[in-house]
Amino acid sequence: MEELQNKTLLLYDATDEYRPEEPKPLEPPAWMDGSMRIGIHTSIAGDIAESLEIAHRLGANALQIFSASPRMWHVADEASLPATRGPKRERLSPAEMQRFRARRKELSLGPLVVHANYLINLASPDRVLRVRSIQAFHDELVRAVGLGADYLVVHPGSGRGGDARQAVENVAQALRQATRGLRLDGLRILLENTAGQGTSLGATFSEIKAILDLCPELPLGVCVDTAHLFAAGFDIRDAQGLEMTLRAIEGTVGLARVDIIHCNDSKAPLGSRVDRHEHIGKGKIGLAAFQRILNHPLLAPAAAGQGNPAARGGVGRAFILETPIDKPGDDLRNVRALWKLVGKTLPASETPAAGLPKDGFRIRRAARKKKLVARRRVKGKARAGKRAKGARRRAR
Helix, strand or coil, X not given: XXXXXXXXXXXXXXXXXXXXXXXXCCCCCCCCCCCCEEEEECCCCCCCCHHHHXXXXXXXXXXXXXXXXXXXXXXXXXXXXXXXXXXXXXXCCHHHHHHHHHHHHHHXXXXXXXXXXXXXXXXXXXXXXXXXXXXXXXXXXXXXXXXXXXXXXXXXXECCCCCHHHHHHHHHHHHHHHHCCCCCCCCEEEEECCCXXXXXXXXXXXXXXXXXXXXXXXXXXXXXXXXXXXHCCCCCCCHHHHHHHHHHHHCCCCHHHEEEEEECEECCCCCCCCCCEECCCCCCCCHHHXXXXXXXXXXCCHHHHCCCCCCCCCCCCXXXXXXXCCCCCHHHHHHHHHHHHCCXXXXXXXXXXXXXXXXXXXXHHHHHHHHXXXXXXXXXXXXXXXXXXXXXXXXX
16 A cells, blocks of 8 residues: 655744854953053063962062063974974973963953064065964964963064065964964954164054054054154153154054053163163153153053043053063062052052062073073083193193
8 A cells, every 4th residue: 555645844934043142252351440550571481370470479460471482483393303403392281371370360460461482573575484483473372372361462573674565464464374273262462563673664653553454354452662662763751742652653553452551661762763671760761751651541541540531541451561670679669660650559568579589580590590500611621621631741
């Protein structure tokens, strides 16, 4: 007997169609509460988590670090290198990164800024160097995301005397290639203005704007360095000069995209195009200029001007020190100088100087120890040579 065919028609119902949920917008981090954020670049020598402790003991509530050595190339695979020579990658294990993130949360430090390797040149006309720079910057992004960083700062690079327009396009293309396939998890890439030394890009904000305009799909922002501004010819020493500079920034990249301000005085004079950082108030810019910068209504975080309707600065913007360490306690003095300029004197409990290394940065102590060891080796070889020479004479 022939079986009856099922003739039921299944009608399409649009409400049955699967629609993926819209991705939820990222919630602002806990530190982004509108409070004044002052930080300092700290060393990662020894243990990267120690950089958090140093910043906290100095009285900073934000910090900047390198995620690896800033003056050497790192490779993606150590196994591909000859056993006896070649650079070694400074790897951060998942456990180290997790411990770093957890401790940072406990100390309520933020933002966390990572500064990219100084050797990276995304604008280079040399294809080999640009490819190497792209790979290195990709690795910087991976490490910054792993550490839970908020910002990754990079210098635009140098066109090495070539066409400036082509150099700008090289940077934009390199940024797109370095970020391809990566999930940045809220990390923003900040292009830093430069002093204009040699053929470096970024001494003018129109050059930085040209790069930003070519990458509208990327989370890009700007880091403004005060020493670089001054060396590039922006006279920020008085109120009028500061206003003119802010108008120049607003008319190009926009102040809303300036997330980090590197607070550095300058050893070099105005317009020198020489990048030389100095202690706050000890250089050519001067203490009064930094007081205006830190308290300016267009720059200071919104909560810093409570009761002042003109205080409309960026919530979450941070002021980060990159000042030198010439003698013990310089880092602490510079942090305290910035807090004093915004009207806050840190109590001893917030900056337990007794917990700081007696000779400032631990990296300085390590460098000094390394020099002493090298000297002892040289002296030891010299003594051994004299002994051998004496033995040969006696043998004759």
